[in-house]
Amino acid sequence: MKSYAARTRNFPLIVQIEWDKIFAGLELKKFLAYVIFVTCFLMGALLYLWPHMQLLQNGFQYNGLQVHKERLLDENRALRLEFSSLNSLDRVERMARNELGMTTPKEGQIVYVALESTGKNER
Amino acid sequence: MREVSADVRTLKRLKIAAFMLLIFGAVVGLRLFQFQIIQHDQLSAKSEQQYLRTLKLEPRRGTIYDRNGKELAVSVSVNSLYANPRETTITKTSTNRLAFILGTSPEELAAKLRSPKHFIWLWRKIPPRKAESIAALNIKGLGVVKENKRYYPKRTLAAQILGFVGTDNEGLEGLEYMYDAYVGGEPSLVLVKKDAKGRNIYASRRILKEGSKGLDILLNIDETVQYIAEKELARQVAESRARGGVAIVMDPHSGEVLALAHQPSFNPNSFLDYKPARWKRSAISDAYEPGSTFKIVTLAAVLEEGLAQPDEILYAENGTLVVAGKSYHDVHNYHWLTTREVISKSSNIGTIKLGQRLEPDLMYRYIRNFGFGSKTDIGLPGEAKGLVRETEEWSGVSLSSISIGYEISVTPIQLITAYAAVANGGHLVNPRVVRGVMKEGRLIKEFPGLPARRVISDKTAEIITSILKEVVTVGTGRTAAVPGYDVAGKTGTALKFDIELGAYSSSKYVASFVGYFPADDPRVVILVLIDEPKGSFYGSEVAAPTFSRIASQVARYMKIPARNNLLIAAAPDTDKKVEGPAKKGEEISNIFKRIDRGLKKLLVKAVSPLMIPTKGKAASYRTNEDSS
Structure with a gap:
């Protein structure tokens, strides 16, 4: 049985990676340079992408808060509508008459306080 | 040898594979070219x-x-229910429940949900509680979108003025229609990116079209005055079994309309439940022959032109006058009347005789000067001009008829504006319902109206006011009196023209009263018109008492000083009098010092009251107040 190297020697399409040789020939300085380069590249990519990611997250958060704010405003409007409806004068008068026993003042029940003089244009 | 042939075979296979890969690569390359170059824009x-x-x-x-x-009209967000029939999966039980909530039949609903469409509305602007019930059914394929719904929290109050909006929030009637450009706002178009979960990515937001929020409208209408006018008008229309009625309250100096009441009314929250005739603003769109209330125009013309004097005596022909073959009558037969009495007793014959002193062209000029035959530009849709014929079209009896308010059609708003001119010393003002447009609580645009123009002199206006006061003190308008105030006004009872008969009806009347108070320094002018009252039909019996009731409540609400008095308050069941006159500008607290403690408390409680506690309740009021 021939070795894998022997069997593939005549076929240039097949590349045999000889890791031992690669590592054997690699100096420590070069290796460190590779590591620093890769680290810098990753850091750079991270620095570039981080604000974008953060912006995206903030955008989602903002949208969520906007929806929440709109919901609260809707609730406020609905409550004000209810308040306005409950303050309708026909309802107030009905309650004043039926529940509080109030009545429209008659002529004898109205008290006037005389002024010494009233100018024509005085309002 | 065997080994070589094996290698050759392998090589051959590899070549085929490489060729296949090349073909594949070429296809991919071509597709890429197609997608990236040829169809780039489209894709x-x-x-x-x-x-x-x-x-x-x-x-x-x-x-x-x-x-x-x-707030008279507000918009709030509500849900609108839709369905995607292609995605909707619903059981028979759920269909029945949903149909019950929607108020439709299960068969109808099922048919809707079988539609091949992707989107159908099930219920636009659904009430919140119904929306909750539907959400609880948890049906797949149903969804809601937020929409704005218009609400009128005061229900029927000022319904004809406010109008209403359609399903898509477009103004259809009244102010909603007239001021739609301001109050409606403009929609915005925003382009947003969505992530894989369908969430909006805010950072990518781009505004394609800047919209604007609807602006707020500030009216001159006063809710309380409007309520008083509507309440009293409704009461009179019901008592008189009348076809309808109108009441208008206006500031004679500024033309601000404080109330514009119509009967019968409708609820704009459910306007489709009412006949369109109820949506109409009769006060500005219906012209009618005013009858005796129009006599002030004749009076103003003859006084201004110096053709009559207030105390001049006229012969009233004992109740019947024939002009160009047409007979005119008075309700009561009079012989000799002063000009004042002609108006205060509402003598048709006396007024005709005054009118005959005017040339038709002069009479016509005064009619037009008082604003009849033209729109008042009140700021509401559908205003009518009324009918004032040119003098060339007048017959031999036209001058006489017009003098007493026939052969001429006017709208209630025109008539009250004419009375306002007399009340304010001779200036015709522009009645206005809307004060302006607001943005975030600030008035950014005002509608001040047309400038007032003088139609009669101050002196003539003063004389007319003194005569109109007599109408209320000794004349036909005594039922319009308001305790504590001098009132000036005029009654009117006009026969209605029956179009079907082609003649005046013998049973259909328009009863009216127009007046202002305090007569010498008017704060409000009020018109009351009752259309086709049954039973009593005179303005003095039907409209004048309504005027009195409206005026007395408006006086208390607006704290209008009474005749040389300061109206302070009302107190229940007391005959106590305030000792000594109060000084002008004196603090109310000083005045109260002269009033006993019990009464004082009630006065404080009831400053500017429209209602007061009854005797029994007053005691409990005091107790509660003391204990607190």
């Missing part, structure tokens, strides 16, 4: 469609406020 647009979305942000319609900032 990139298609891909954008999938993650870009244009949002149409509907503007919230502005609020309509009364003059004191009370």
